[in-house]
Amino acid sequence: MNGNPPPDQVLGLEDLHVTVHHGAATAVSGVTLSVHTGEIVGMVGESGSGKTLTCRAALGELPAGCAVSQGTISFETNNVTDLSRRGWERLHGTGIGAVFQDPSSYLNPSLSVGSQLTEVLRVKQRLPRREAHRKAIELFTVVGLRQPERVFHQVPAELSGGMLQRVMIAIAISCGPRLLIADEATTALDVTIQAEIIELLRDLRDQRGLAVLFVSHDLAVIRELCDRVVVFYAGEVVESGPVEEIIERPRHPYTQALLQVASVGDFSRRELRVIPGQPPQVGAHISGCRFAERCPAAIDACRAAAIDLVRLGPRHQSRCVRANDPELADVLETELAAR
């Protein structure tokens, strides 16, 4: 993907490396991914796989001690890798919106949620007071809050978790961003509310052409919402492709393992499986495949040298030496069943 990015690309990460502990270790290594207009891309992986760091790099909000050491981040047609603080601030809200796991910790507990939304509109879009109020009510309606006039004057403590997440989404989309980054945005919610938020995100995509980067550790949630999925393991992308294809025919053993432990939703009694072992420590030196230690199908070639992403279809890639091995699926099936 050299030269100019395609016109409908909203976010592009190219060979992104993020170091932590002031450069002592690399937590994200060589991540390449893109999100296009009207597309919902899911990022999935275990805790500590680098999903959140990648998101924060794409938001220009890396925590202290972390830095982009290599690679580029582009937003629409601009390279924003070395954007200044002011530049990022201008992009936040108007270009990129974000929602996170725990909505109550991002809202001021003593101000009404309406005033926190109008504040954004007045600062970012310089709307007059009355106009900001009208727009706020309109946004509360868009995100499906009933009685928006009433909600406007309520403080966060008076609203449920699902309503607060809707308020956060209203704030995130208030200034018409083209990209929404949702980091575990439905994880802490009840299943019925989670289903409603998933529908809301899908509606926003359909009606506004919003691009969404949706992070979750649950493949089942990704399956419900996303068009494409990027699987993270130990700071690397190990597989990416259309959701349907990856759920039907995963071509990386780690994706296969994630599928084995995901909620199947058939509510029948079945063996609860686990992925044995632990992911490698951040910064560990591994010569070959990072999943090899936990992989039931590992062979000598896996540990010999670094593994490249193998292209398996027009949009499907996998970082596995045996990705094209017809026996891989059988080996995984029997090995995983035996555990």
Place this chain on the structure above:
Amino acid sequence: MTAPATVETGARPLLSVENVDVVLGRGWRANHVLSDVSLKIWPGEIVGLVGETGSGKTTLARTVVGLVRPRDGRVVYDGTETSRLRGRALRSERRQGHVQLVFQDPLRSLDPDLTVEQIVGEGLRIRGGLDGEEIKARVTDALGKVGLDATLLSRTPGQISGGQRQRVSIARALATDPGLLLCDEPVSALDASNRNYILRLLGDLRDSLNLPIVIISHDLSSLAGIADRVVVLYRGTIIEDGPVNQVFSAPRHPYTALLMASAPSVKHDRPLSIHQLRRTAADPDLRPDLLAASACVFAPRCPFAIDACAVQPALEPVPAAAGGRWSAACHRHEEWPALARERAAVAAPR
């Protein structure tokens, strides 16, 4: 792990919660959290308690261990009416650690300054009667039961992983040899692999110690793999209670069906979609009597509500079920599944 619990219906239940009403707060702040809740736990069974935020799951668990006093009704544990104990008798009962609670977020419920050894041994020290050597042996034994080795003894909660922390909280609860374990959302903070690991561990503990376990969760699908019975709570009222395989194959309450339809899944083959179970703009406006306090708790959200639903139905045995151990509280438990199938399975375009 998958063997169903052997429950002798003639035996005495280990725990019996009878017609419990709980009101938290006073005056205009009073909040009726549980109304007329009755629940029995039999030896050796795993019961899943599901419901959404604010449905009273946690309050019920707190009532059972005596942290909340019911306004009405009683809690009987192994023949002792624990809800009537006061003062010295209550303190002495609590110190025995018969009923243990495992909290949701181990990072917040474990003291960050204590070592794993101190955390797990604290209950034993408070109960008294054991010397340091014996406590240490019991602590190591409890950690062994949850699959952790003694090298973790000197670590603090901040120095171990999330899955290990949850195992430490379970070990802490096991140290006093409880007769009943209550786990409040034990897996909701964990990723899928660790979630399954903890659930499997709880299943193994039931098998090896014959320990009855109540697992509180808002996620039905993770309970399907492990629980013997499921109890569904909605706004402080039990609306369905029955064996997991029966309830999950043909739920008798529309809310149970809604919970099942809402659970995310990697497969797309649900018997009913959420749109068939939710009120839509096409449904007639809600009559005011369905919003009254005496109406069925689920009526305001129920697309199948009729006049009769202005009165909360009692939890009654499902006629078709063998053994009478499956009950539901719905006036229309016979009719609604057919009505649901006639509704549109996709959302109306907005």
